[in-house]
Amino acid sequence: MLVLGAMCIALVPLTGATFYIQLVSKIMILAIFAMSLDLLVGCVGLVSLGHAAFFGVAGYLIAFLSPKYQAASFWLTLPAVLMISAALACLIGLLVLRTSGIYFIMVTLAFGQMLYYLFHDTKLGGGSDGIYLYVKPELSIAGSKVVDLEKPLQFFYFVFAILLGVYFLLRRILVSPFGHALAGLRVNEQRMRSLGFPPFPYKLGAFVLAGMLAGLAGYLSACQFGFVNPEILSWHYSATVLMMLILGGAGRLYGAILGAFAYVLLQELLASQALLGSLAKHWQLGMGVSVVLIVLLLPSGLASLFDHFGRPRLAQSGG
Amino acid sequence: MIVRGLSARGLTKVFGGLTAVNNVSLDLSSGTVHAVIGPNGAGKTTLINMLSGDLAPTAGSIQFDGRDIVGYSSDQRSRMGLGRTYQKTNIFGSFTALENCRLAAQSRERHALSMWRSTRAYPSLEREAERALAAVGLEQRAMAIAGTLSHGEQRQLDIAMSLATRPQVLLLDEPLSGMGADESASMVGLLRGLAKDHAVLLVEHDMDAVFALAEVLTVMVNGCVLASGTRDQIRASDEVQRAYLGSAEARGG
Amino acid sequence: MEFFIQLLNGIQYGLLLFLLASGLTLIFGIMGVLNLAHGSFYMVGAYLAYWLARQTGNMWLAIPLELAIVFIIGLILESTLYARLYHRDHLHQVLLSFGLILIFEELRSIFFGDDVHGVPVPESLKHSIPLTSTLSYPVYRLFISATCLAVAGAMYLVIQKTKIGMTIRAGSTNREMVQSLGINIKLVYRWVFAFGVTLAAFAGMIAAPVSSVYPGMGSQILIICFVVVVIGGIGSIKGAMVAALMIGIVDTLGQVLLPEFSGVAVYLLMAAVLLWRPQGLFKVA
Numbered sequence: 001m002l003v004l005g006a007m008c009i010a011l012v013p014l015t016g017a018t019f020y021i022q023l024v025s026k027i028m029i030l031a032i033f034a035m036s037l038d039l040l041v042g043c044v045g046l047v048s049l050g051h052a053a054f055f056g057v058a059g060y061l062i063a064f065l066s067p068k069y070q071a072a073s074f075w076l077t078l079p080a081v082l083m084i085s086a087a088l089a090c091l092i093g094l095l096v097l098r099t100s101g102i103y104f105i106m107v108t109l110a111f112g113q114m115l116y117y118l119f120h121d122t123k124l125g126g127g128s129d130g131i132y133l134y135v136k137p138e139l140s141i142a143g144s145k146v147v148d149l150e151k152p153l154q155f156f157y158f159v160f161a162i163l164l165g166v167y168f169l170l171r172r173i174l175v176s177p178f179g180h181a182l183a184g185l186r187v188n189e190q191r192m193r194s195l196g197f198p199p200f201p202y203k204l205g206a207f208v209l210a211g212m213l214a215g216l217a218g219y220l221s222a223c224q225f226g227f228v229n230p231e232i233l234s235w236h237y238s239a240t241v242l243m244m245l246i247l248g249g250a251g252r253l254y255g256a257i258l259g260a261f262a263y264v265l266l267q268e269l270l271a272s273q274a275l276l277g278s279l280a281k282h283w284q285l286g287m288g289v290s291v292v293l294i295v296l297l298l299p300s301g302l303a304s305l306f307d308h309f310g311r312p313r314l315a316q317s318g319g
Numbered sequence: 320m321i322v323r324g325l326s327a328r329g330l331t332k333v334f335g336g337l338t339a340v341n342n343v344s345l346d347l348s349s350g351t352v353h354a355v356i357g358p359n360g361a362g363k364t365t366l367i368n369m370l371s372g373d374l375a376p377t378a379g380s381i382q383f384d385g386r387d388i389v390g391y392s393s394d395q396r397s398r399m400g401l402g403r404t405y406q407k408t409n410i411f412g413s414f415t416a417l418e419n420c421r422l423a424a425q426s427r428e429r430h431a432l433s434m435w436r437s438t439r440a441y442p443s444l445e446r447e448a449e450r451a452l453a454a455v456g457l458e459q460r461a462m463a464i465a466g467t468l469s470h471g472e473q474r475q476l477d478i479a480m481s482l483a484t485r486p487q488v489l490l491l492d493e494p495l496s497g498m499g500a501d502e503s504a505s506m507v508g509l510l511r512g513l514a515k516d517h518a519v520l521l522v523e524h525d526m527d528a529v530f531a532l533a534e535v536l537t538v539m540v541n542g543c544v545l546a547s548g549t550r551d552q553i554r555a556s557d558e559v560q561r562a563y564l565g566s567a568e569a570r571g572g
Numbered sequence: 573m574e575f576f577i578q579l580l581n582g583i584q585y586g587l588l589l590f591l592l593a594s595g596l597t598l599i600f601g602i603m604g605v606l607n608l609a610h611g612s613f614y615m616v617g618a619y620l621a622y623w624l625a626r627q628t629g630n631m632w633l634a635i636p637l638e639l640a641i642v643f644i645i646g647l648i649l650e651s652t653l654y655a656r657l658y659h660r661d662h663l664h665q666v667l668l669s670f671g672l673i674l675i676f677e678e679l680r681s682i683f684f685g686d687d688v689h690g691v692p693v694p695e696s697l698k699h700s701i702p703l704t705s706t707l708s709y710p711v712y713r714l715f716i717s718a719t720c721l722a723v724a725g726a727m728y729l730v731i732q733k734t735k736i737g738m739t740i741r742a743g744s745t746n747r748e749m750v751q752s753l754g755i756n757i758k759l760v761y762r763w764v765f766a767f768g769v770t771l772a773a774f775a776g777m778i779a780a781p782v783s784s785v786y787p788g789m790g791s792q793i794l795i796i797c798f799v800v801v802v803i804g805g806i807g808s809i810k811g812a813m814v815a816a817l818m819i820g821i822v823d824t825l826g827q828v829l830l831p832e833f834s835g836v837a838v839y840l841l842m843a844a845v846l847l848w849r850p851q852g853l854f855k856v857a
Contacts, residue, residue: 047662095843098850102606102806105662106798107846110839113795117835177425177441178434184411184422191409194371196397196426196484205434235795239608239670246667282682288674295668296656 002254009160018152022224025156027264028163029220034244034256035166036213041242042251043174044206045186047105049238050092050112054211056233057115058085058218060125063133063228071138074149078137081219082212089211093204109235120230130229133222149223159220163257166213170253173209182206243291249301258302266290324348324518325370325401325488330379332365339365341542342379347488347518352510354521354533358563362542363522364406367492370520371403372396383488398426402486404477406493412466416457416476419465420448423483451483452476455509471502475509488518495525507531530554538563573704578828579821584713586820587720591775592793593800593812594727595768601807602740603761605654606662608669611794612676613769616642617776618785619684622691632694635777642773646766654765655758677787686787691780716778723771724813731809740764796823799838803845805852814853 012024033055040046061081066072096107119125136149139158147158173179181202184192189199222228231237240263247266248259270283279285298304325347332340340362347353355363368374370381372393381388388396397403411419424447439445452458455475460468465476474494481489494510495503507528513519514532523529529536530550537547538559546552546559553559596610617638624634649672657665693712700708731737739760776789783789800819804811819838826834845853 041663045661047666049666095847099846102600102604102662103802103846103851105606105666106802107842109795110799110802110842114836114839114843117839121835122832172437173434175437176434177428177444180418180422181425183414187411187413188409190373190393191405191411193392193394194373194397194403194405194409195423195480196394198392198394209434236791239666242663242667243670246663250663282678284674285678285682288671288678291667291671291674292653295664295671296653299660299664 013153013156021152021156025159027260028159029217031257031260032163032166033214033217034241034260035253036210037241038245038253038256039206039210041245044182048108049105049235050108051214052237053112053115053233054085054214055218058215059222059228062219062222063131066133069134071135074137074139081215085215086208086212089208093207097203112235112238116230116233133226136223167253246294246301249303252303255301255303326382328380330369331377333377339542343544345537347520349518352514352519352521352533353535354529355537357539361539363539367490371490400487402481402484403490404481408473408477410465410473410476414465415462416465417448417461420451420479420483423480424448447483451479454482455479471498490520492522495528573707578824582821582824584717585824586817587717588775588779589800589820590813590816591720592772592797593816594809595771596797597801597807597812599765599768602764606665609672610772611790612673613772614776614793615790617773618780621777621780622689622785625691639770643766643770646769650762650765688784688786690784693781799842803842803852805854808854811852811854
């Protein structure tokens with residue numbers, strides 16, 4: 001079934017329309033972002049309202065690292081951005097993981113906002129106007145370009161490859177001893193402690209990994225749009241990604257991908273003037289109503305509709 | 320062979336205005352089952368929680384392996400060799416029985432933080448899990464989803480998980496709760512076998528099981544130790560009869 | 573003297589934050605429900621004040637009317653939506669309340685547009701108290717502070733001294749026990765929720781003449797409110813008061829002394845408190 005979905009995505013460029021190619025590229029990047037959050041929310045049970053901070057900071061980082069009218073090196077900038085994202089996640093994680101439950105949600109919210117204000121109020125990154133990334137990074141080996149990120153089609157398949165890579169990487173991590181421990185901690189932390197597992201290193205590991213992957217998504221997003229502004233660090237954005245998770249179904253990685261598609265497509269639908277005329281301006285109303293309905297009626301997301309096929313998954317609620 | 324033991328001295332726990340446990344001392348040594356009995360609300364679970372590290376005592380000390388472990392967290396104590404089960408069954412329902420034990424065994428391996436390789440790549444973990452399941456008699460049910468096991472089997476699995484961590488001391492909080500006659504009998508047999516190599520603390524209401532298993536008993540009432548001694552001493556004590564055993568038998572114990 | 577004025581402003585802001593935070597901490601502490609839409613009620617109160625002031629021209633009439641409207645809205649929302657989430661995990665609560673935020677924001681945009689509007693200070697409170705030959709302090713701001721203190725005092729009396737208050741305190745620690753005593757805990761929750769959001773709306777109403785009404789005012793104050801609740805300790809009204817005053821003063825003085833970093837200052841304070849005490853200053857059982 002997943003193969004079917006992957007094939008559908010891979011075939012989108014056949015429509016030829018650049019609009020769709022770029023739209024799906026955007027969705028795939030959001031899907032990577034959503035999967036990184038799913039690791040925290042669905043697999044460890046930590047609801048973070050500040051995750052967009054890692055996405056946004058990475059975007060600003062690549063914008064800073066890129067010389068104004070020249071392409072930066074992909075091979076240098078990506079690892080740099082990933083490492084800084086991981087370091088930031090480690091620093092924030094050391095502080096926020098001391099709390100749990102409602103406190104954790106609020107503390108992540110507050111840290112996310114702290115970083116938002118840092119970029120919004122100070123001259124660090126052009127203030128509320130944001131900054132531009134004029135030339136996308138260059139991906140070349142031995143002097144010749146391997147992938148030209150400026151071309152939408154090549155960018156599309158590049159992002160697709162990364163999406164698949166991240167998906168399989170996370171799948172693999174979830175069946176590792178580390179992943180099993182995370183699943184156990186999510187279900188019953190007290191029992192895990194009584195078995196000898198210290199919760200903190202596992203949670204921190206997951207937090208850093210999630211932050212790093214969110215940074216990857218932020219990097220790609222900045223590359224696609226050529227522009228970053230503080231709004232991508234806001235808690236509104238963090239909550240939006242949470243919405244994608246619940247739309248698609250948290251706890252199963254493909255749910256995050258489903259959710260990203262569902263959200264953007266829903267948004268396009270609600271904001272289309274062709275369908276809704278002047279109400280289209282207020283698409284967030286429809287979005288709000290949709291979220292409320294999903295929470296009340298289909299809390300396990302769209303993915304739960306597919307539960308009739310296949311066996312129960314490891315990272316689901318249970319115990 | 321060094322006889323490893325757990326000793327508690329003067330354990331006290333005060334919640335606001337309520338003294339749940341008052342100056343309780345006891346010893347556990349390998350090969351012995353020490354039962355703690357008493358009416359509901361006597362403070363037995365609070366006592367176990369202090370021993371396992373789930374609750375910090377207001378006063379008192381706990382010695383294990385010659386060290387005072389009061390400042391240690393529950394996961395640290397587990398790694399030192401303290402295992403416990405809870406009154407409420409605490410298994411991971413969506414994993415198989417084997418996976419439950421394998422997870423428990425993982426805490427003892429260096430590979431526990433490994434992210435890259437699948438758990439199937441670590442045969443030693445699987446062996447530990449199989450050993451633990453066999454010790455409680457669940458080897459036939461290794462591949463069953465834990466949530467589908469019967470109540471008695473789940474309680475056995477709970478113990479198997481603790482065993483997979485190779486503890487020296489076992490703190491068991493009402494392992495027989497909710498069990499019918501047959502299940503109780505096999506659990507008693509299981510516990511008797513475990514007692515040979517471990518130091519066992521048993522909190523239980525089932526008096527038949529208690530007297531079948533325990534050599535040493537401590538009776539708690541209202542947070543205090545009413546009496547402590549051998550099985551025969553306690554059975555013979557008038558005080559204990561009045562305070563607890565009489566009423567327990569009337570209830571059908 | 574300038575400093576003194578800013579200090580008064582800081583205290584006034586802090587007391588206003590207290591009104592909001594106390595509602596939030598009550599709802600958290602007693603019902604365990606995370607309500608992100610709390611800030612939206614602040615906005616609703618402010619916009620209602622703006623609207624009713626234009627309709628009736630009389631603030632004193634408008635206030636009880638608005639409070640009644642918001643209270644009823646609170647009752648309805650709790651019974652139809654929030655009541656279903658008490659046993660669900662935090663993700664669902666976060667998202668439900670976030671969905672409500674979006675709905676409230678867009679409804680506001682539809683009915684009132686996206687411009688900033690001023691709200692007139694009522695005639696009776698328009699003058700200022702002279703402090704020096706050149707500086708004076710607006711009476712209305714003192715009114716805000718006084719009102720907040722009055723509400724705080726009333727809440728303290730109710731919670732500590734009355735049967736209802738005892739029920740609320742008991743319900744926060746042991747829901748089943750309270751239920752077994754024959755008290756309808758669901759009804760208690762409903763009223764506590766409605767009361768909490770009404771407090772938020774009231775704060776918005778009295779703050780409107782000072783802050784004006786504008787899009788995003790709900791979200792802005794929500795986050796600060798959260799910080800207050802986290803620092804003060806979830807469920808602790810005393811904590812909410814201490815933290816609110818602390819933050820009110822730090823934020824106001826920060827904006828005057830170090831405008832670029834005032835936004836960050838509040839969060840740094842929170843980080844510092846949480847490093848020292850991960851459960852806030854005043855932990856509730």
